[in-house]
Amino acid sequence: MKQGATVTRVDDAYERLKDEILQNRMPPGFQAPEPEIALRLGMSRTPVREALIRLEASGLIELIPRRGARVLPVSPTDMREIYEILTALEPEAAAGLARSRPTAEMLAGLAEATDEMEAALERNDLEAWAVADDAYHRRLLALNENRRLSAIVGSLFDQAHRVRMITLRLRAPPTESTREHREILHHIQAGNVEVTRTVFRHHRERAARELLSILENYRLPGL
Template identity: 45%
Template sequence: MPPTTKEDELSSVEPESVSERMNQADIAYSRLKKLILDGTLPAGAQMLEQEAAERLDMSRTPVREAMVRLRQDGMVEIRPRHGMRVLPVSARDMADIYEVLTALEGTAAEAVARRGLSARPLNALRGAVTDMGKALEAGDLAAWAEADERFHSQLVQMSGNTRLIQMVGQLWDQAHRARMLTLKLRPTPTNSVAEHAALVDAIASGDPAAARQIHEDHRRRAGTMLVELLERLGLSQL
């Protein structure tokens, strides 16, 4: 057997070290994004690489990679020697986001209805609708929002369109802060349960055109309401 060379030694450890670094970057990305989405890092907040690394108890390399991913998501900007700054979401941003969401999720609803769903995924959608109704009856808007997001996430995932799933995910992250900060300022979403139930019925009956129309109408109403609320409250950005 030939002797082990230095190159062999390096190649034997490289995959593990790269994999470990990637896992750390994923963790850093997930944790920094959560700080932004839950409002711990509000719009305008700045964080240096070293500060983030100390907060997350990890090295600067995965933190740097996480910040680049957050910039690609449109959630932060990166400034030399200043780390990242959390970008605001304006009423105009929300109008643009909902316009694109309406088109993308309408496409997803149409695709799901055309392909059809078995009993299990249909029951998952119906379960989310049921949970939305229970949350409204209990006056628990946070639980309603969680069930609503679960419904939309499941629907988009069921489309099977990887690129669509990724794009919708980025838009949802950008819209999340505005949705949650205005949750208790919006009118009670009394029609949401019926609208979601109607969408599930259209999917179950295999009617792609109806599924798309129902979902697009729902999204347009929601987007218009949110943007009008932001403008009425004078919230130029969040």
């Protein structure tokens, strides 16, 4: 029982710290000693230490002996590599899902995320749009039931998401991206394997060009 409680505290510390990083409340370059981070969470140091080790393995922070943890920056080179991997893996995952001819019930989470993106765009709530966009990609990945793929791509989502949050208001409204999400969902529902793959690849390639242009042309804090 005690061990289970410890795991729960570690998971809680991990999720809370990851959220601080992904929402840029702990921005790239942020550094603090372990006791300060534990105080920030109102937790003891043991679960916080374990959570920091997990965050380092996810590529979000680095642990510096006697100096605590530092949130890692993400360079244009990092993002180019991340999007190259996402462009290679995600379209195949989506195509595989289309091939399986999932039911409407199975795709309900994707439909919900798409509806949320469209509603957020209408009210110009970019933060809500980004949350729904992240949910769409994670739910699609989960539907493949490939744990290794989910672990690999999920860690890349975490690294890419915080950069997207920083650049959110430096881009045009995500009208095209929202339309592409709806189109991808349509082709998955219809079982259009090759079209799903092609549209998803185009979606990732376009997003990569847009984001890399911003990173290469703006001096962003911590990046």
